Amino acid sequence: MMRFSKAYIPTTKESPKDAQLPSHIYLSRAGFIAQVASGLYNFLPLGKRVLRKIETIINEEMAACGALEVDLSFVTPAELWEESGRIEKFGKELLRFRDRKENLFVLGPTHEEMMVNIVRNRVTSYKQLPLNVYQIKTKFRDEARPRFGLMRAREFVMKDGYSFHASTEDLDREFDAMEAAYKRVLERLGLKFRIVEADSGAIGGTGSKELMVLAQSGEDTLAVCDTCEYGANVEAARRAPRTDIPAAPEADFARFKTPGIKSIDDLSAFFHADPYYTLKAVVLRAVYTEGSELVCFFLRGCDELQEVKARNSVGAIDLVDASEAELSEIGLVPGFIGPLDQDKIRIVMDNDTRNATAMICGANEADYHFVGVDLGVMNEAHFADLAAVQEGDGCPNCSGKLLHTKGIEVGHIFKLGTVYSAPLKAEFLDENGRSQPFIMGTYGMGVSRLVAAVIEQHHDDRGCIWTPSTAPYLVNVMVSNVKEEAHLAYAETLYEALQKQGIETILDDRKERFGFKMSDAELIGFPYTVIVGKELDNGSVQIMIRSTREMITVDADKVIDTIGELVQ
RNA sequence: CGGGGCGUAGCUCAGUAUGGUUAGAGUACUUGGUUUGGGACCAAGGGGCCGGAGGUUCGAGUCCUCUCGCCCCGACCA
Structure with a gap:
């Protein structure tokens, strides 16, 4: 008991x-977790129960998809990371150490290399494919700045799955199956979420989606459609072509003196033209694996540069601010930079500027702009999607409007293709007897982060509000005054009966006062607390429903039925 | 890694400008008593290398130097 x-x-x-x-x-105050060091947490008994509940749901859904559970070594030989090239890319996030024989190892931050290593040379024929293997395991990433408790810890629990296929069609099928399975997991956990298009970024591959639990404290900004299912991380969000195009300023092509007019606002006011018709120049230094260069990104004045998109457009690892000195050095005048007649710098144009007319842009000379510019002359330039999607922009898939919302990334699924299998030479023989690298997918879900995400979405000013499937105990049977022997005896009987029904129950038999135990019940957040107290003398007890804090009075012999109805 | 803040009882914090009895409060804990439907009350207790190391001084929680840890903002983040 x-x-x-x-x-x-x-x-x-x-x-x-x-x-x-x-x-x-609340997870700290209610005794679920306790911090050990920066980004490291101990899970206390209640926290461990929640963790296990989430793991169980994931395991059930994975089993339903035919995925196979494995358990890979947490300590991984550094050679594998050198082979894939990620020992450099991951950098300081990899915690490295040497064993007594001076061999170098890293604590696994994710297990693509190990998983490929397991499969290569063992799965050798297309007849053995597809294969989907996963594990739920502690991971370690030596984050530069761990924060927000379990949300961004260094040591955390993640479900990581990997699938191997003989064709991209089969990968697509599995990817969709995993998306559906992840969706079921989050539904069963009782979370409001959105599946969004994501930037595949550094990991590469042909597509990725993120599972975002909606919560104000989320670290990611999402653009979601108010009408259809479309949603995307702002890093990857698309939008429909603009429809409410403002009136164009009337001007023939000309070079115009614009003394001291440097900002888009000033320019727009000076010419009485909507910023839509101005051309914004953003110069950044693009950093590559080897070397770097200055790049000028052009977009309409009403738009903002989305850095991830900009980075992807030039294949850079990083974009850093360029100083005015660097610009002057190559002959660019900040505030008056334009794309016409200059070969001083690499240019990338936003898609929305293609064939734009009646534009105002810098003349690459102090205090001068061009007006009436037809950007059709730039058609040979490098165009890419560079602009950040703004609230109110049109949905790319329907006639709805995009809104911004915050999300907690609890899952990320990728179509990897051969990004890992090719360099690691993980190959199989196809139907024609030809050697091919595996087509791979990878599917991650942050289990310990989900614990935090449930509370971010479900709490009030008194504490946690666990959903039925995540609660450490579904029912808390609270004895108001344990000195009342009849009350205690009834509560113990009720406890046994609930357990017999398969309802996970805890009996609060502490020698504390009513208020103290109620506050604890609310702080911990059991979905239902059965209050066994003075009402029992009238043959009834009360049930406090945590989510609403509503109290209902029920006959003492109908508690189980009522709980059953409440849970449904 | 840049910028800022904080380390004193299990926890939350006073005390540090101006060095000076035996370092405090609340809470938690132990014991006894009174209470018992919204974190009770009374009484008596236990609990501290004032993050660590050096230094200045007759004397350091307090001043100086160096370190370590933790948090926040930013950069970074399959």
């Missing part, structure tokens, strides 16, 4: 001073 008096649930009235987010505050 799980008696609260014998359990280890150290609740506190005070918040730990370092905690900022609701999930961090």
